[in-house]
Amino acid sequence: MGFLDTLLGRTKPVQPKLDDLFALPSAAITLEAGAGFTPTGSGSVCFRPVEGRSFADVQKDVTDLLDMSAGKEGALPVEVSKDDYGFTWVVDSRMSSEIDALVTDLHAVNSALVDNGFGPQLLCTLVAFRDPEERRLALIYLFKRGTFYPFAPLSGEKRDNALELQVKGAIGPDLKWEQDLGRWFPVWGAPGL
Amino acid sequence: MAARTRYAPDRGLTARMTATMFLLGLVFVAFVALIVGLMSHYGASSALIVFVAVVVGGGFAIGSLFYSDKIALRTAGAVEVTPEQAPELHGVVDRLCALADMPKPRVAIARSPIPNAFATGRSADKAVLCVTDSLLARLNKDELEGVIAHEMSHVAHKDVQVMTIASFLAIIAALLIRFSFYGELFGGGGRGRGGNNNGGALPILAILMLVSIVVYAISFLLIRMLSRYRELAADRSGALLTGQPSALKSALIKVSEGMNRIPTRDLRAAEPLNAFFFAPAMKLNARSSLSTIFSTHPSLERRLEELDKVQQQLSKAG
Numbered sequence: 074m075g076f077l078d079t080l081l082g083r084t085k086p087v088q089p090k091l092d093d094l095f096a097l098p099s100a101a102i103t104l105e106a107g108a109g110f111t112p113t114g115s116g117s118v119c120f121r122p123v124e125g126r127s128f129a130d131v132q133k134d135v136t137d138l139l140d141m142s143a144g145k146e147g148a149l150p151v152e153v154s155k156d157d158y159g160f161t162w163v164v165d166s167r168m169s170s171e172i173d174a175l176v177t178d179l180h181a182v183n184s185a186l187v188d189n190g191f192g193p194q195l196l197c198t199l200v201a202f203r204d205p206e207e208r209r210l211a212l213i214y215l216f217k218r219g220t221f222y223p224f225a226p227l228s229g230e231k232r233d234n235a236l237e238l239q240v241k242g243a244i245g246p247d248l249k250w251e252q253d254l255g256r257w258f259p260v261w262g263a264p265g266l
Numbered sequence: 267m268a269a270r271t272r273y274a275p276d277r278g279l280t281a282r283m284t285a286t287m288f289l290l291g292l293v294f295v296a297f298v299a300l301i302v303g304l305m306s307h308y309g310a311s312s313a314l315i316v317f318v319a320v321v322v323g324g325g326f327a328i329g330s331l332f333y334s335d336k337i338a339l340r341t342a343g344a345v346e347v348t349p350e351q352a353p354e355l356h357g358v359v360d361r362l363c364a365l366a367d368m369p370k371p372r373v374a375i376a377r378s379p380i381p382n383a384f385a386t387g388r389s390a391d392k393a394v395l396c397v398t399d400s401l402l403a404r405l406n407k408d409e410l411e412g413v414i415a416h417e418m419s420h421v422a423h424k425d426v427q428v429m430t431i432a433s434f435l436a437i438i439a440a441l442l443i444r445f446s447f448y449g450e451l452f453g454g455g456g457r458g459r460g461g462n463n464n465g466g467a468l469p470i471l472a473i474l475m476l477v478s479i480v481v482y483a484i485s486f487l488l489i490r491m492l493s494r495y496r497e498l499a500a501d502r503s504g505a506l507l508t509g510q511p512s513a514l515k516s517a518l519i520k521v522s523e524g525m526n527r528i529p530t531r532d533l534r535a536a537e538p539l540n541a542f543f544f545a546p547a548m549k550l551n552a553r554s555s556l557s558t559i560f561s562t563h564p565s566l567e568r569r570l571e572e573l574d575k576v577q578q579q580l581s582k583a584g
Contacts, residue, residue, distance in 0.1 A: 080287070081280050082423040082499030086506055087367045121365060123509030125581025157354075158361055159408050159510075194509055196364055217367035230353065255370045258360035259349075 086193030090219035091183050093249055097200060097212065098172050100221075100247040107243030110202040110210050114169040117162045117265040118182045119196045131189045132161070135182050139165060142178070154264045160196060164265040175200065183216070199224075201266050208233070210240060211266050212248070220251035230261050276502060276575070283495040287432075290488045294435050297481045304470060304477075315445045315474070323438040331430045335372075335387040335394045342384070344376035344396045355402065358411050359395065362418055366507055371395045371421060381405070381524040383544040385417035386426055393421045404524060405517055412514030413521075413544055415504035422503065425496050432489050439482035446475040493562045498572050511577040515570055522566050 078085060104110050122128055132153075139151045152164040165178045179198050186195060195216040202210040211224045223240040225233040237257070241250055251257060260266075305313050330337065339346075349356040355373060363370045371385065371393035381401040387393035395417055397410075405413065420426075449471045501518075505511035521544060563569075 079422075079424050080428065081283050082419075082425070082428075082496050082503070083276070083280060084366070084419060084422050084503040084506070087365075121361075121509050123580050124512055125577070127581050128509070157407065158357055159411065160361065191509075193365070193506075196361060215364055217364060253369065256364065258357075258364065258370075261357075 087217045089183065089187065089192050089195045089216035091180060091187065091216070093219045094176060094180060094198060094214050096248050097176050100212070100244050101172050103244050103247050104202065104240065108240055109204045110240070112169050112172045112175070113201045113203050114171060114175065115164060115166040115265040116175045116179050116198065116200040117164040117263065118179055118198050119160050119162050119263070120186060120194045121159070121196060122161045123191060123194060128191060131186065131191060135185045136163065138181065138185065139178055152264065156262065162264045166265070199260065199263055199265065208236065209266060210236065211263065213260065215251060215256065218251060218256070219249060221248045222251040222257040224257070224260060226259070226261065226266070232259055279495060279498055279502070283492065283499070286488055286492045286495060290432060290435065290485060290492065293481060293484050293488065297435065297439070297477070300477055304473060315449060316442065319438050319441040319445055323434065323441050326437055327430050327434045331388045331427065334426055335392060338384065338386045339374055339394060339396065342376040342378070342396060344374040346372055346374045355397065358407070358414055362411065362415055362507065366418060366422065368418060368422060375399055375402070381521050383413050383417050385420050387421070388426060390421050400524065401521070404520055408510055408513035409517035409520065411508055412504060412510060412517045415507045416500050416514065416544060419500040419503035419507065423496065423499060425500070428496070429489070429493065432492055436482055436485045436489060439478045439485060442478040443475055443482060446471045446478065490562060494564045497563050498569065501569055501573060502576055505573055505576045509580060511573045511580065515573050518566060518569055
């Protein structure tokens with residue numbers, strides 16, 4: 074935000090960065106080799122809906138689009154749910170080997186929102202992983218920063234910080250990591266995780 | 267990026283705020299010019315008074331800027347809370363920070379029967395956000411999110427810094443009024459020793475006092491006006507951030523209702539913090555136009571009107 078904007082008290086809503094998301098498929102391979110986690114095939118996009126008709130229309134178009142492409146390729150239809158904080162999650166499920174297609178789907182949701190002028194409403198994208206011991210892990214992409222962070226929930230709203238840091242080390246420079254640990258916020262009960 | 271945006275700035279508000287700040291700057295320049303003129307005309311006898319006022323005033327301003335968070339938390343009786351102690355509040359703040367791409371402020375809760383919130387701190391990194399327990403009890407999640415988005419907008423707009431700088435002039439003017447008043451009371455002894463500037467001291471102090479009073483009055487009104495515009499700007503940015511102007515509107519209504527139900531004795535205790543609050547804790551007689559000029563916050567009706575504009579802007583089709 075520029076000096077003049079500060080002085081005049083007008084915030085420019087932050088536009089999301091979408092492109093760094095495509096680093097995920099290669100990072101997933103590194104993660105499997107280094108820590109044994111594989112993609113579950115499900116991923117989601119989280120955004121803050123805007124009240125009123127025009128956003129509802131856009132949201133419907135997006136889910137219709139994904140459902141259509143899902144019908145063709147034998148994937149499951151998308152699920153839309155709302156969390157406790159009023160944020161909407163669009164969950165896309167594919168085969169666990171189809172992480173490229175999953176990322177493409179998620180990108181389609183993101184760019185549809187951006188194209189319709191709702192880019193500032195995008196919060197994060199989440200891609201879920203599991204290891205053979207059934208430990209849960211998500212790699213979360215922060216749209217406004219263009220960075221990733223790991224999130225490993227345990228039961229009862231606790232998180233496995235050691236595992237998160239291990240995953241970050243295992244993937245290394247394949248992903249642009251969020252350096253400010255204060256922004257690694259927990260997403261308890263995120264759909265698709 | 268070629269993507270179109272639905273978030274155009276409010277030109278009217280920008281223009282009014284610019285005009286207010288321009289006037290404040292004009293008063294400041296006129297004040298400095300007058301003092302320099304007075305001093306060169308009457309000699310340096312009053313230079314010391316002005317110098318002391320600037321140093322003390324500057325000290326006040328810098329001190330209040332640096333300790334704003336601690337002073338405000340102490341005055342409000344607020345306690346910082348960890349994510350474990352207040353997971354839901356932290357969850358709301360986390361999400362809004364990620365949406366707005368801001369560093370996360372510290373979060374505090376104050377025990378108070380007044381449903382309210384404030385944010386302070388000299389920079390976004392040092393910011394602290396405080397809500398009262400009755401606000402948490404009275405608002406639902408969407409409304410709480412609206413209030414917090416409003417406060418985060420204050421942080422993003424650097425309102426603490428802007429208002430401190432804006433108040434600098436008024437602080438110096440107020441100090442000069444006081445100093446020249448005492449100077450006139452006790453000025454007799456000093457004049458005897460100096461000898462050569464005899465007779466010059468008394469009128470210059472009177473003129474200085476008069477000028478300072480006028481400057482103080484004008485800058486006081488301008489600062490209040492600026493504060494009201496910045497509240498509207500924070501409402502607007504907050505509503506755009508969450509995309510839910512209606513939730514902010516209903517929070518505003520609930521909070522102002524809560525204010526009116528509380529006895530005035532409690533409200534006066536919170537008065538020094540008024541400028542940072544989400545809604546003003548102390549109200550002058552609500553309907554008179556005088557109260558509008560003097561208050562730090564715009565009227566509820568005005569704020570709701572502005573939020574209606576945001577709502578229309580967001581729901582515009584296409």
